[in-house]
Amino acid sequence: MAELAKVQAYHLDFAETWIEGNYSGINLMKSLSYHLVQMLNNIYLGTLNEVSNA
């Protein structure tokens, strides 16, 4: 759980800060954080499944 919490926090931080998408004074990458975190989490969980299925 501690590892998942760490990755979760990291994914949110990544979605919030690591890519800039300024449009008319609004960072649309922040708008997409909800879906971006979801996507990163799904990719991460997918890699865990790949490991467990190997």
Next chain:
Amino acid sequence: MPKKIAITGSEDILLAAKHLTDFEFVAVTGDVAKSLGDMDIPNKFLGSFISENMQAQSMSDAAMLSLGILQQVPEAKKRLHPRVQEKFTQVMPGFLMNNLPQLALLVGALDVANVDGAILHNDVEPLTRTIALWCKARGKPCYHIPHAIYLDHGGRGAPGSDIHDMVTASHLAAGGMFQRNWYVERGFPVDHIGITGVPRFDRITKLPQNRERAGVLLKLNTKKPTVVYFSSWSQQTNLLGCNDEMEESYLAFLDAVKGTEDVEVIVKCHPRGQNIDWHIKKAQEKDVRAIVTAKYLDVIMQVMTVGISYGPSNVILESSMLNHRLASVGGFVADPEIMTMEPTAQSIRQGIMTLMANPIPNYTNFWLKYLGIPDGQAAIRVASYAREVFK
């Protein structure tokens, strides 16, 4: 001049809007425009501010913006887990082109509509967060009337690690002190929060208390107690919620009530869960006779004797207003009014018997904590605070 306010949809917002008929609403989606129209509340649809040129411009702008963002990906992705990097790079172009044109168009439409602010049911999903960010960038108030009370007690990680922790709106309607404090912990300015109660719970104060009739509607034997299990769904925005606990808890509940002829059983699925088929299948596999439904909450709450939720669900707050015996698998650990059960058949079976043997708790303090004063006037208080926000 009436205040021109962009508005998104939730039951809470629509109930408050009934008391704000002097506002000029700009409905962000067609559904909201229809709902307001059905309530005879005049409004303009935000889409009506969109011209053909604006659509073409937003597509072009989104393409350019995508290019700029994709150029940042090779450097930014180095910060991701090595096994995530490749897939992330592959999906980003499609991800951006699926989302950015709509958001660019939204920004353009808000600029043309030139609203005085916005009322939102959340400020984290792409559409709503863009509106909240637009308000922030243009120096206009954004009033968040949450569609739910986030009840996690640390289960979603430390404040700041969940997307729901991101505060973008400028003002908030809080159900009670718990929700107020939850947002203050996450950086919300305390003097921008109104304690209002929850408008969608106003109806509970007017709900008929007719267990017999509810039993007839659901074809239940009301001579027997009715045990209701409120199930849930998993949101993949938080890895800590991506586990099998919801499923394990439900299977434990089925084992707990299996073979019991003395009670009626209802399994109430989450309305947004889209997992009712799985719940029916598991009840059939375990040979448990139960009504499994995602609907009829108000009727179910009338016939309910004992309610058990998976985790700390808002439905427990609603049910408390009808003075039921209530429990949660893993939730409400700090609230003595709600029994906390383990996700095992033995714990749930023992808990049901204990609840039925004991008197109904006094919920006054529980209500103050989560719902303020549940007097059926929350919609009026939410509307009243809106006047302060947009004055």
